[in-house]
Amino acid sequence: EVQLVQSGPEVKKPGESLKISCKSAPDYFSRYWIGWVRQMPGKGLEWMAIIYPGDSESKYSPSFQGRVTISADTSISTAYLQWSSLRASDTAIYYCATSHPTFGGVMPGYWGQGALVTVSS
Amino acid sequence: QSVLTQPPSASGTPGQRVTISCSGSHSNIGSHHVYWYQQFPGTAPKLLIHSDYQRPSGVPDRFSGSKSGTSASLSISGLRSEDEAHYYCAAWDDSWVFGGGTELTVL
Numbered sequence: 602e603v604q605l606v607q608s609g610p611e612v613k614k615p616g617e618s619l620k621i622s623c624k625s626a627p628d629y630f631s632r633y634w635i636g637w638v639r640q641m642p643g644k645g646l647e648w649m650a651i652i653y654p655g656d657s658e659s660k661y662s663p664s665f666q667g668r669v670t671i672s673a674d675t676s677i678s679t680a681y682l683q684w685s686s687l688r689a690s691d692t693a694i695y696y697c698a699t700s701h702p703t704f705g706g707v708m709p710g711y712w713g714q715g716a717l718v719t720v721s722s
Numbered sequence: 723q724s725v726l727t728q729p730p731s732a733s734g735t736p737g738q739r740v741t742i743s744c745s746g747s748h749s750n751i752g753s754h755h756v757y758w759y760q761q762f763p764g765t766a767p768k769l770l771i772h773s774d775y776q777r778p779s780g781v782p783d784r785f786s787g788s789k790s791g792t793s794a795s796l797s798i799s800g801l802r803s804e805d806e807a808h809y810y811c812a813a814w815d816d817s818w819v820f821g822g823g824t825e826l827t828v829l
Contacts, residue, residue: 636818638767645724645823646759646767646810660817696766704772707814708757712766 603629605697605713612719613687620683621716623697630678631655633706635699637671637682640715642693649695652680687720694718725750726811726821733827739799742824744811746792754814756794758787761808761823770809771796803828 608622625635636651652659654673661671673680680697695716698709727745734740744756758771769778771787774794784805786797794813798805806828811821 634818638818638820645808646761646820648818648820651818662817698767704757704769704776704778705755708755708772708812708818709759709767710769710772710778712768715766 603699603701603711605699605711607695607697607713607716610717610719612721614722615687615689615720617687617720618683618685619687619718620681621695621718623680623682623713625678625680625699627678629699629701630673631675633700633702635673635680635697636709637669637680638696638698638709639665640694640696646696650682654680687718689720689722691718692720724822725815725819726813728809728811728821728824730822731825731827733829734798734801735829736801736803738801739797740801740826741798742796742809742811742826744794744796744821746794746813746815746819748792750792750813750815750819751789751794752792756787756789757812758785758796759810759812761810767810798826801828 603626606624631654637649639647649665650661650671652671697713701710704710755773759767760770761767774789775787810823
């Protein structure tokens with residue numbers, strides 16, 4: 602089993618920047634997609650962005666392109682999601698998830714515990 | 723608007739069989755495997771079915787998945803109160819695409 606450990610809850614003001622993290626296992630990190638999924642209060646799962654750490658190829662949902670940046674540091678098996686200017690509408694739980702060869706190696710097989718981001722003035 | 727289409731709600735009584743549908747297109751379900759996730763309030767999603775019908779270790783065989791063309795379905799037999807949760811389908815479409823989720827109520 603792969604444990605994804607996310608950074609803790611954040612409370613920010615509109616306009617502030619933020620970078621949240623997700624630490625994975627080194628054995629598979631570089632070889633499988635890892636990404637971020639947003640869940641707004643009472644709503645469903647929304648895919649935001651994924652990255653293939655081995656070559657840093659990234660893909661963004663059109664809904665989030667230009668609003669967030671996904672990155673990965675293979676030396677510490679950690680993926681990141683960052684905002685340069687938060688809005689109140691970014692308030693949500695953010696899950697990281699990773700694919701795994703046991704489950705086909707493309708879609709999420711393991712999920713982090715989630716990180717609550719609250720943006721309020 | 724989600725790429726994959728699921729009914730927003732489903733329900734059944736204990737012991738019944740319930741089926742949740744997931745509709746997509748050739749570029750996702752029609753060409754790639756379907757995945758199903760279960761999510762309880764306040765917790766992270768959990769993989770329930772992968773590669774159309776495969777169950778990860780620990781998932782009861784009451785849960786089964788199937789796929790035909792550009793549609794897929796999740797069936798739960800012998801419904802239990804603890805199955806009350808949200809269920810999401812997903813597939814690859816040059817990225818991760820999800821359904822809008824189905825809230826299952828056990829009456």
